[in-house]
Amino acid sequence: MHEMGIAQQLVNIALDAIPDDIESPRVEKMNLRIGKLAAVVEHSLTFCLEVITKDTPLEGAEVVIEDVPVSLRCESCNHEWQTDAPAFGCPACKDGQVKMISGREIEISSIELADD
Amino acid sequence: MEINIQKRVLAKNESDADRNRSFFKEKQVFMLNMMSSPGSGKTETLCRSLEMLMPDVRVGVIVGDVCTTNDADRLSVTGAKVTQINTDQFGGDCHLAAHLIESSAKSLGCDDLDLLIVENIGNLVCPAEFDIGEDARAVVLSVTEGEDKPLKYPLMFQVADAAILNKIDLLPYLDFDAALAVENMGKVHPGMPVFELSAKTQEGMEPWIAWLRNKVKEKLG
Numbered sequence: 435m436h437e438m439g440i441a442q443q444l445v446n447i448a449l450d451a452i453p454d455d456i457e458s459p460r461v462e463k464m465n466l467r468i469g470k471l472a473a474v475v476e477h478s479l480t481f482c483l484e485v486i487t488k489d490t491p492l493e494g495a496e497v498v499i500e501d502v503p504v505s506l507r508c509e510s511c512n513h514e515w516q517t518d519a520p521a522f523g524c525p526a527c528k529d530g531q532v533k534m535i536s537g538r539e540i541e542i543s544s545i546e547l548a549d550d
Numbered sequence: 551m552e553i554n555i556q557k558r559v560l561a562k563n564e565s566d567a568d569r570n571r572s573f574f575k576e577k578q579v580f581m582l583n584m585m586s587s588p589g590s591g592k593t594e595t596l597c598r599s600l601e602m603l604m605p606d607v608r609v610g611v612i613v614g615d616v617c618t619t620n621d622a623d624r625l626s627v628t629g630a631k632v633t634q635i636n637t638d639q640f641g642g643d644c645h646l647a648a649h650l651i652e653s654s655a656k657s658l659g660c661d662d663l664d665l666l667i668v669e670n671i672g673n674l675v676c677p678a679e680f681d682i683g684e685d686a687r688a689v690v691l692s693v694t695e696g697e698d699k700p701l702k703y704p705l706m707f708q709v710a711d712a713a714i715l716n717k718i719d720l721l722p723y724l725d726f727d728a729a730l731a732v733e734n735m736g737k738v739h740p741g742m743p744v745f746e747l748s749a750k751t752q753e754g755m756e757p758w759i760a761w762l763r764n765k766v767k768e769k770l771g
Binding site for chain 1: 551552553554555556557558559560562643644645647675676678679680700701702704705708736737738739740741742
């Protein structure tokens with residue numbers, strides 16, 4: 435439900451990253467990393483991006499989203515694992531002191547500018 | 551030409567949240583972020599909690615809703631300092647962001663507080679994503695919801711430090727399996743304390759209040 439705010443932040447970061455000395459820049463691709471546990475709906479985010487990038491160098495850019503899996507580490511036995519299920523207890527020692535290593539990312543990795 | 555960026559989108563909110571944390575540290579205030587779906591009984595739980603905590607713990611509340619000051623009006627009756635944030639002026643946001651807490655906490659005034667409770671907007675998705683500079687997070691689930699809510703909204707229950715299972719006075723009239731709900735919370739967040747209570751009848755309130763008092767004491771000494 436907050437995808438528009440996230441889209442706005444993404445656009446701000448992407449526009450800031452375009453070097454000033456490029457004349458009429460056009461971004462072909464935005465590369466994002468979104469964790470599987472992040473509260474972001476991908477099609478909602480891409481829709482918001484499509485709407486707010488109109489008349490900017492990002493208009494029409496392809497949005498490529500890398501899904502980042504949920505990775506966890508047990509603080510008790512150091513076991514590391516990935517999961518698709520909402521069950522985050524350590525499968526090795528059953529302990530509860532678990533740290534999430536990845537899966538909550540909402541990041542922009544790079545943008546790709548057209549050569550023309 | 552590829553331009554490497556590697557930036558977190560919520561970095562600005564995170565730095566705002568860190569600034570809030572420094573502010574609350576300086577003011578010696580413990581900040582609790584309370585979250586739940588709409589209708590779980592957050593406001594009623596808070597009203598009863600405030601009655602049990604005050605006056606020996608000085609409490610202020612920031613209430614978030616899209617519209618109305620209804621919850622703030624209910625909470626003001628307890629005598630606590632209360633301020634309302636309505637997000638309709640920010641586009642009807644579904645969560646409270648850190649910068650909104652900063653301005654509200656400053657206008658509320660924190661010099662005479664030990665505990666600031668933020669009653670977040672009723673929503674199990676978005677508030678989980680936004681750090682507001684809290685010291686602890688509590689999530690409220692009520693027995694009129696599904697036992698599988700923790701599995702459907704894992705991030706919320708994963709980031710919480712404690713959970714309340716509210717409205718247990720209704721259990722005799724429902725098919726709700728309280729043990730299964732607690733088990734599901736344990737799957738998503740092993741070891742998280744879960745307080746089964748009824749804000750209405752006040753059954754089971756004591757352990758929750760003791761947990762909160764202890765958290766405040768740990769920070770303020």
